[in-house]
Amino acid sequence: MCGISGYIGRKSAAPIVLEGLSKLEYRGYDSAGIAVRDGDHDFEVVKAKGRLKTLYEKTDGGNSLRGTCGIGHTRWATHGEPSETNAHPHLSDDYNVVGVHNGIIENYKELKDKLLRKGYNFYSQTDTEVAVKLVDYYYKKYNIGPVDAIAKAMVRIRGSYALALMFKEYPNEIWVARKDSPLVIGVEDGDTYLASDVPAILKYTRSVYYIDNLEFGRLRAGEVTFFNLDGDEVAKEPTTVEWDAKAAERGGFEHFMIKEIHEQPQAVENTLNALVKDNRICFGDDVLADEVLKDISSVTIVACGSAWHVGMAAQYVIEDLAGIPVRVELASEYRYRPVIADPKGLVIVISQSGETADSLAALRLAKEKGIRPLAIVNVGGSTIAREADRVIYTLAGPEIAVATTKAYSAQLIVTYLIAIQAAFVRKAITEEKYGMLIGELFTIPAKISKILEDKERIQWFAAKYAYAKDVFFIGRGLDYAICLEGSLKMKEISYIHSEAYAAGELKHGTISLIEEGTLVVGVLTQGRIIEKTVSNMVEVKSRGAYLMGLTSYGHYEIEDTVDFCSYIPKIDEHFTASLAVVPLQLLGYYLSVAKGLDVDKPRNLAKSVTVE
Numbered sequence: 001m002c003g004i005s006g007y008i009g010r011k012s013a014a015p016i017v018l019e020g021l022s023k024l025e026y027r028g029y030d031s032a033g034i035a036v037r038d039g040d041h042d043f044e045v046v047k048a049k050g051r052l053k054t055l056y057e058k059t060d061g062g063n064s065l066r067g068t069c070g071i072g073h074t075r076w077a078t079h080g081e082p083s084e085t086n087a088h089p090h091l092s093d094d095y096n097v098v099g100v101h102n103g104i105i106e107n108y109k110e111l112k113d114k115l116l117r118k119g120y121n122f123y124s125q126t127d128t129e130v131a132v133k134l135v136d137y138y139y140k141k142y143n144i145g146p147v148d149a150i151a152k153a154m155v156r157i158r159g160s161y162a163l164a165l166m167f168k169e170y171p172n173e174i175w176v177a178r179k180d181s182p183l184v185i186g187v188e189d190g191d192t193y194l195a196s197d198v199p200a201i202l203k204y205t206r207s208v209y210y211i212d213n214l215e216f217g218r219l220r221a222g223e224v225t226f227f228n229l230d231g232d233e234v235a236k237e238p239t240t241v242e243w244d245a246k247a248a249e250r251g252g253f254e255h256f257m258i259k260e261i262h263e264q265p266q267a268v269e270n271t272l273n274a275l276v277k278d279n280r281i282c283f284g285d286d287v288l289a290d291e292v293l294k295d296i297s298s299v300t301i302v303a304c305g306s307a308w309h310v311g312m313a314a315q316y317v318i319e320d321l322a323g324i325p326v327r328v329e330l331a332s333e334y335r336y337r338p339v340i341a342d343p344k345g346l347v348i349v350i351s352q353s354g355e356t357a358d359s360l361a362a363l364r365l366a367k368e369k370g371i372r373p374l375a376i377v378n379v380g381g382s383t384i385a386r387e388a389d390r391v392i393y394t395l396a397g398p399e400i401a402v403a404t405t406k407a408y409s410a411q412l413i414v415t416y417l418i419a420i421q422a423a424f425v426r427k428a429i430t431e432e433k434y435g436m437l438i439g440e441l442f443t444i445p446a447k448i449s450k451i452l453e454d455k456e457r458i459q460w461f462a463a464k465y466a467y468a469k470d471v472f473f474i475g476r477g478l479d480y481a482i483c484l485e486g487s488l489k490m491k492e493i494s495y496i497h498s499e500a501y502a503a504g505e506l507k508h509g510t511i512s513l514i515e516e517g518t519l520v521v522g523v524l525t526q527g528r529i530i531e532k533t534v535s536n537m538v539e540v541k542s543r544g545a546y547l548m549g550l551t552s553y554g555h556y557e558i559e560d561t562v563d564f565c566s567y568i569p570k571i572d573e574h575f576t577a578s579l580a581v582v583p584l585q586l587l588g589y590y591l592s593v594a595k596g597l598d599v600d601k602p603r604n605l606a607k608s609v610t611v612e
Contacts, residue, residue, distance in 0.1 A: 298325045
C-alpha cells in the first residue's frame, strides 16, 4: 500500500516527484503530499486530502515549489482516517527530519509513549509520525548523524516499512530504509530517482537498484550508497528493467484496466515463448527440474486475491493431469496455522508484485519448515523473487489497474505448464498428448482476441444491469474457480455485491437470497457437468432470477435456459479458465463504466498489498 516517490539531482524536484506519484496512485489515493527543499533552505511541505489531482492543483503541478531535492507520497490509510493532517510527509517537532512511509509499524504505541516521555508532541494519528520522530530522537541523543540514527530506529521498529527521509543538516541527501516494503532506486546522468515501484521511474532510467531487507541507503545527485544495520557499506549492482516505458501508459485507452484486458493475448504469448522451446517446456533445472517433479508428493499453492483464484483453477488441472494432490491456501491463513513439513512437498507462492506481505511471510515459513518453495511472480527484483530458491516469471509487463487481468492470465499459463510437465515426467500422459496440450496453449492468445472482438455484447448487457444490488456466480469444478475470479472482478470495481458459489451448494442456504430480477451468472465450460449446473440455474430461474450463461461454442442448448448467453471458443477443457475469465473481466469493467466509477482506482483498495 501507499506510494513513495523521490528525486535529487539538477532539475526541479517537485514536477518529477508528482509525476512519479501519478504512476503510483494505484497504490493509494485517499491523500497525498510532497516535501521539497532548495539547498540550505527549510523544507517546504504541501499536503492535500483526496486524489493526487488536488495536490497537483495546489502546487501548480509542482511549479510553485523550488528545489532540486524532494520526496512525495500517495496514501492508502492504515493508521488514521484520510485527512490533510494524517497525509504524509510528516515532520519532527522542529522540522529537523521530514519523512514518508509505506507499511505498518506494529509497536508504534510503545514507541509513541517513549517519545511522549521524552517531550515530543504528536499532531496526527499515524504510525509514520512516530517513525520520523524516533529517527529524530536518536539523531539528537547520540549526535551521530543519519547512518547511526536510522540504524538504531530500524532496530527498534517492529513491522514493515519503506522510509524516505530528509535531514535539515544534510541538504543534498535523501535517506531511505526498508523492511518488507518495496523501494527501487534509479541513477542516470547525474540524477537519482526513488519510487515504490518501477513504473514511476521508467521514463528516466531502466537501470535500478533494489534495497534488500533491513538495509538503508543515502541518495545524492547521481549516486547511491547502501548500508547494513551495522552501518557498514554494502556493494550492490544495478539491474536492467526490460519493460518499455510506454507499457505503463494508457496508450489511447480510456482506462488502464481495459488496456490490460486487451494486452492479455500478448502477456500469454510472451510467457509461453519464454518457457516453451521447440515444443518442450523448459523451466531450467535450477528452477524446476524434471527430477523434482517426479519426486514431489504434494503441491500447496499459497496466494491472495486473484492469485489465489489462479491456484483454485490450477488445483483442478494439476490433479487431473498429473495426479498430484494439491491444496490451495490463502496466504493470510497459511502463515498463522501449523504447517506440516513435507520434504517431498512443493509450495508454490503466486504474487503479481512479488511484494505481497502475506505471501512473502508464507514463503519464509515454507523455507523455515524445509519445504521446497517455488515463486511465480511478474516483477523481477521483487522481494519474493529474490528470497525464493526457485522463480518462474510471468511476462505480463507492468500492470497498473488495481483489478488484475493480464497478470492473472499469465499466472494461469505458468500453472498449466507445471501441470503438463509434471504429468509428462510422471508418465501420466503420452508424448502425443504432451504435444497436443502444449499446442492448445498456443491457441489461447488468438482465442482471447476473438472474445475481445465481441465485447460490445457484454457492454450492452452490463448497461442493462448496471444498478443490480446482488449478483451470484455459480459453477462446478473448474467452472467454480472461474466464478470466484468473475465475482471478485465485479465487486471490486463496480461495488455490486456479488458472490461465487459451487452450484450444487445453492440448495444449502444460498437459494433463499434469490428474488425477482436477481442476476445469476452460470459458468458452463466443463462438458460432463454442464447438465448439473443447468439444473441449478433452472431452480433459481423458477424463483425469479435473470440468467446469464457463459459457455463454449457448440453448447447452444444453453440458450433454452438462460436469458443472455456469452460464448468462448472451444479449447481443451483444462484451459477454459483462460478464456472464460475474459467476458467476466469485461462485465465487471463495463458495469463500473456504466455507473461512472473510477475503474482503475476502486475505493478502499490498493494494487500491491504490502501490509497485513
